Amino acid sequence: MLKKSVLWIHKWLGLITGLVVFLVSLSGAIYTFHDELKLLVYPEKYFLQSPASEATPLPLTELVSRAQSVLPDGEEISRVDLYPASGRSWVFRASDIDVAGFGHWNYFRYYKRVFMNPYTGECVAVEDSKNEFFQLILQLHMNLLLGKTYGHAIVAYSTIIFAVLLATGMILWWPKKWRGKTLRRSVWLDRKVKWKRFNYDLHNVWGFYVFPIALILCLTGLLFSFPEWKKPYSDFFNQFSIFNPNSTxxxxxxxxxxxxxxxxxxxxxxxxxxxxxxxxxxxxxxxxxxxxxxxxxxxxxxxxxxxxxxxxxxxxxxxxxxxxxxxxLSAGDLMSALNFDLHTGTIGGLPTKILVFFIALGCASLPITGYFLWWNKRSKAKRKSLSRI
Structure with a gap:
C-alpha cells in the first residue's frame, strides 16, 4: 500500500515537472564545462595576440574609461573580471535588467562584455552577451529563458519537487530481496531484455546511481534560488565549527x-x-x-x-x-562559500566536473525514461479496456 501511494506521487510529480527537469539538467550538463569551452570557442577574445610578459597593466580607471567609450550611451560598466596572467584579456561587464520583465530578452535590457588588452588599452572585442550561447544556456538553466519573476520561481519549485522525486524514487527502487537476480537487476542493466523492460531498468538503475550527487545538486541549487536560506544553512553548520564564526x-x-x-x-x-x-x-x-x-x-x-x-x-x-x-571561515560560512563549487563540480577539479556532467545527463534522462514508462502502462491499460468491450 505504501509503495502504491508513493508510486502515484512519483508518477504525477514527474509528469508535471518532467520538461523543466529535463531542460534544467541538460543545460546544467552543457554549462559544466563553459569555462573551458569559452577559451576554445572564443580564443581571440580571451587570449592576447602578443602577450606582454614584463609590461605593467594600465590603471583600472583608465581601462574602464576606454572600455566605456566603445559602448553606446546609457550602457554603463559595473564589473571587471581580470586575470593576472600576462596573456589574458580583461573583461569589462555592462548590464541592466528589468526584474519584472517576462522572457530573457525583456529581462535583460542590455548585457555587454568588453574585452580589453590591459597593457595597451586596446579593445579586443565587444560581445553581446545577452545573445551569447553560453549565457543563453545559463539563463535556460536558471530561469528557462522566462526572466526572473516567473522562470526563476518555476525552476526553484521544480527543483524542490525533483528532490522529492529522488526520495520517492529510492523508496520505489528498494529491492524486496538483497540477493540474486532481484538485487542484480536493481544495480545493473541487462541488455538482452526487451525494450520496455530495458527502459524500466534504465530508469530504475540510473535513478539509483544519480541519487546522492543529484540530491547535492538540488540542495546547492536551492541556495541560489532561495538566498534567504543561506543564513540558517550556515548557522546550522557553524555549530560544528572549530573556528570562531567572527574570526574571518x-x-x-x-x-x-x-x-x-x-x-x-x-x-x-x-x-x-x-x-x-x-x-x-x-x-x-x-x-x-x-x-x-x-x-x-x-x-x-x-x-x-x-x-x-x-x-x-x-x-x-x-x-x-x-x-x-x-x-x-567557520564551517557553515565555508559551506556557503563553497556552494558554487559544489553545484558546478569544480570543487575537485576535472574529475568532479566530469562526474557532475554525467550525473546531470543522468538526471535529464530520468524524465524521458519515466515518460515512456507512463506511456507504456497507459497504452497497456487502454488495450485491456478495449479487449473487454
Whole structure:
C-alpha cells in the first residue's frame, strides 16, 4: 500500500515537472564545462595576440574609461573580471535588467562584455552577451529563458519537487530481496531484455546511481534560488565549527597601501596584483566615486570561487579595513562559500566536473525514461479496456 501511494506521487510529480527537469539538467550538463569551452570557442577574445610578459597593466580607471567609450550611451560598466596572467584579456561587464520583465530578452535590457588588452588599452572585442550561447544556456538553466519573476520561481519549485522525486524514487527502487537476480537487476542493466523492460531498468538503475550527487545538486541549487536560506544553512553548520564564526579576518603586516595613483581602486589593484601574482582571477564591482570603501575579490584559482581572498580598503587614507579569507571561515560560512563549487563540480577539479556532467545527463534522462514508462502502462491499460468491450 505504501509503495502504491508513493508510486502515484512519483508518477504525477514527474509528469508535471518532467520538461523543466529535463531542460534544467541538460543545460546544467552543457554549462559544466563553459569555462573551458569559452577559451576554445572564443580564443581571440580571451587570449592576447602578443602577450606582454614584463609590461605593467594600465590603471583600472583608465581601462574602464576606454572600455566605456566603445559602448553606446546609457550602457554603463559595473564589473571587471581580470586575470593576472600576462596573456589574458580583461573583461569589462555592462548590464541592466528589468526584474519584472517576462522572457530573457525583456529581462535583460542590455548585457555587454568588453574585452580589453590591459597593457595597451586596446579593445579586443565587444560581445553581446545577452545573445551569447553560453549565457543563453545559463539563463535556460536558471530561469528557462522566462526572466526572473516567473522562470526563476518555476525552476526553484521544480527543483524542490525533483528532490522529492529522488526520495520517492529510492523508496520505489528498494529491492524486496538483497540477493540474486532481484538485487542484480536493481544495480545493473541487462541488455538482452526487451525494450520496455530495458527502459524500466534504465530508469530504475540510473535513478539509483544519480541519487546522492543529484540530491547535492538540488540542495546547492536551492541556495541560489532561495538566498534567504543561506543564513540558517550556515548557522546550522557553524555549530560544528572549530573556528570562531567572527574570526574571518587575516592578520596582515601592511596596515596601509601605497598611494601611486589618484583613484583608490587603482592603488588597491596595484597592491593585490603584486601580492597575488599567481591568482587565477580577480573581480571588482565598481563603486560610486564617493564610496567609503573599495574592494577586490581574488580567486586563488580561476575556476574555484570558494578559494578566495577579499580585500577591503578605506578610500580616505588607503588603510586596509579587512582581508577575508576562505581558510578563516567557520564551517557553515565555508559551506556557503563553497556552494558554487559544489553545484558546478569544480570543487575537485576535472574529475568532479566530469562526474557532475554525467550525473546531470543522468538526471535529464530520468524524465524521458519515466515518460515512456507512463506511456507504456497507459497504452497497456487502454488495450485491456478495449479487449473487454
Amino acid at each position: 579576518t587575516l592578520q596582515n603586516t601592511t596596515s596601509q597601501i601605497s598611494k601611486r595613483h589618484h583613484a583608490p581602486i587603482d592603488n588597491l589593484l596595484t597592491y593585490v596584483l603584486q601580492k597575488h601574482p599567481d591568482a587565477g582571477m580577480m573581480s571588482i564591482r565598481l563603486r560610486e566615486p564617493d564610496a567609503p570603501v573599495v574592494d577586490v575579490q581574488i580567486r586563488l584559482r580561476e575556476d574555484r570561487s570558494g578559494l578566495f581572498r577579499w580585500y577591503y580598503v578605506n578610500t580616505q587614507d588607503l588603510s586596509i579595513k579587512e582581508i577575508r579569507s576562505h581558510d578563516k
